[in-house]
Amino acid sequence: MTTEPDKTDYKNTLCLPQTAFPMKANLYQRETEILRRWHEISLDQLIARKPSGNGTYILHDGPPYANGHIHVGHALNKILKDIVVRHRTMLDYHSPYVPGWDCHGLPIEQKVTSELGPKKASMTPLEIRRLCEQYARKWMKVQSEEFQRLGVGGMWDKPYLTIDPRVEASIVRALGELTARGYIYKGLKPVYWCVNCQTALAEAEIEYENCVSPSIYVKFPVCEPESRAATAGLLNPGIVIWTTTPWTLPANLAVSLHPDFKYVAIRVKTPRSSGDFQSDAKGDAEDWIVAKDLVDAFVKDADLGDTEIVREISARDLEHMQLEHPVQPGRTSVVVLGTHVTLDQGTGAVHTAPGHGIEDFIVCQEYGLPTIVPVDAAGRFTSEFQLMEGMLVWEANGPIVRYLDEKDILIRHKPYEHSYPHCWRCHKPIIYRATEQWFMNVDHDDLRKKSLAEIDASIKWIPKWGHDRIYNMIAQRPDWCLSRQRVWGVPIPAVDCKACGKAVLSPDVIAKFAAVVESRGTNAWFEDEVEAFLPDEFKCPDCGAREFDKEHNILDVWFDSGSTHVGVLESRPELRSPADMYLEGSDQHRGWFHSSLLISMAIRGKPPYREVLTHGFVLDGKGEAMSKSKGNVIAPQDVIKKYGADVLRLWVASQDHGDDDKVSNEILERVGEAYRRIRNTIRYLLGNLCDFNPATDTVPYEELTEIDRWALHQLHELVVNVARAYDEYEYHKIVSLTHPFCVVRLSAVYLDVLKDRVYCSGAKSHPRRAAQTAQYEIAQALLRMLAPILVFTCDEAYQLLDAETPSVHLRSYPQPPDRWRQPALAAEWERLLAVRADVLGALEDARKEKKAIGQSLEARVVIATADKTLMSLLTPRRDDLADLFITSQAELAAEPPAEDGAITRLQGERAHVTVYHATGSKCARCWKFSPSVGGGLSHPALCDRCADVIRRHY
């Protein structure tokens, strides 16, 4: 450059930021392009081949259910897993992620059959199963695409499905091992039963409708009242129950009282049961036992008239007492205690028929009472209730009520309207009926005890309370009912002896079946005759007969997913068991964590995982559950369209997962702001590094300026703190560490102060290279630190920082050199920045009150202090203070000057800062004011520094 540039031309001599990294992210489109690039370079395979000096880290995917599009909960879960896996990968672990799907189960079967409508009746189980499989595969593919669109990396071309024949075979074999070890037995359990369809129903197949039932109070007379203190002396005592299902009375075995309630005997003057109190002639009094708190309600509801309390009795004093059975002559009913008894309705004494109610069943089991089921599959009484054998239960209510009345134990009978479960298909009322089911004995071989011990000792639960949650569940759970009367699932290969009816579940049959499944899938059970699965010489263990029927139960789907540690972790060469981590929502303490632990403990004697990380549920902005009816659902697909997957991922990271996660438009808007801020910081760094070649331009640490070293110290601290947050899975801390770093440390201080040096010093000058060196390190660290979270953005930016590396995801977590850590320097700078804050405050006053300055370069500041500590801090840096404050001039003085400037307090009352307009003229190039402007002959519009730069470099 030979002629003097005019004012505007000086701009061309500046090094302003330049970058291809756009400010506007346009993420929705850009992410798609990045995904395509990853596919083209086979990024997943490159990652798999990345050096892994720290061994393997296995996060085992809990399989989502393959129906419907993914919702935010799925997105949250998969993104968290992705962050864990990517972070481990950057820590130089080999961390293959194999996504899975849960494909069997009622929801799919229900959906498929309801779409079939009446056609279903003419279809075979096999045909329905094929449709279910199609349905599952269709949604698995949809979800796979949706998960990948979130930036979740993994072996999407080789996922595991619970309908893979090999996985199915492993599920069957797991059942076989449990059987061989004696965990499996056949027992009774009450299930919903439709007597019209003659089938068991699941909870999801029940619809509640209002209907009218008989409501009756019935007295159970005490046998031999004089033999017990509690009832001795009472008049013809009895315990009164209330029920709306008289037909279940034949199955009654007990009367339940609450162990903590108070009971009383009330004396009733006219104990007639017809309800016609007027015609009573006997005038006898009787003593009836009911809960004290329900006396008034009972007396009123049963129209008993005057009564009096004659005695208070504790439930415990009645325990084991024998009562006369109301409808089974010669039998008795026994008093038991159970906490399921409530004071909501009735008498506080509950008619208990274990064959017809789950709570009844449980309390009777505790007392060792048998389960009798006097009702057959068609809903007719069996010989177990000879009085009305063959009668349909719904028709038996009337006769039973009359029978009670004749026995003089019916107290009151009214119609009662309430909501009652009905069959979703035929809309007829359903009953509870105990049926034969296959169970896993949770206490066999101390399984429960051993599991609890492992929960205590060897598994890390994150957050900690996960321990208490699953511990209590395992400690209290009943035996696991494994069988379902459905078609879409893994068959339980049990056979029934044609001769004696014995149900046989044999490890040998299971083994033979599993071998078939391995090659043909579980459809074989429906396709082949039973003989195909019977080993040679197989005979009934009870009667020795050789003819059998196949059973048609399938396994609970929780057994499918609960055994994936066998079928997936142990079976895949790239995986292993136990996994390092299972990571799911906190509902899985009851679900997958629970089922996986029990199966693994039973057949392997060890847990399937080392750490269990749980997250909460996604709620709306008010903290309430999202639902279609509330209209507060936020779909991940919409978030991606509007903000991009990286913003969704940043939202995931920003939430504390120790409790539930809230999402709303405002929250996403805030996250979007944070994203833009981080993105812009990165963009600016890249812009300043446009001509920086780290191989040739890096300035040695010792030659950096003080503020560069301060910045690297801050970076060191950030990297260490972020590393800790990653290690502890506290990703929200990463966001709340990194974002303020970008804003407060970089934008507001370091990068702002640096502008003069970067723009004006001359492209290849040492001061500029020093600033670039620090900025390069910051960019490197920032991009690599954030890569597991902002997978797309960091990848895109890293391409511009380091074109040699195919992707940032192939790099390792940053390891800043120890010498960057300068705590003494940092402490001094904290004080220096406090001074700076006060100066900026004074500048603001000067701007506002005196209108003395506009931009800060128009100012000259004088800091006056007598404080020696402060002086010793500032004096050695007096030549750098103007730059630090981004003013043109800064001076130190011992005394505050006269009051011709704006004065503010500084550092308590130890110093004052005075703001003047800067002296000299404004340099056309660097915009700083300087007395030297105009002094140079060749560049009269420039200050000395700029004139020198121009001379040397242009």
Next chain:
RNA sequence: GGGCCUAUAGCUCAGCUUGGUUAGAGCGCGCCCCUGAUAAGGGCGAGGUCGGUAGUUCGACUCUACCUAGGCCCA
């Protein structure tokens, strides 16, 4: 009804484990500056008494009990 959990500025989070300065940060908001990070950047400022109540204590956001609201899982 039971088990586990949550409740700090409009939003996301600190602080509370070891009770004691004017409860912090960023975002957002208001005002101002800049126009050489520009659908950017900088500065200043206003917002919480810590879900409620009752206790323990000289003193509680921090400990205890109860209540309310909400979440998951059971019943």
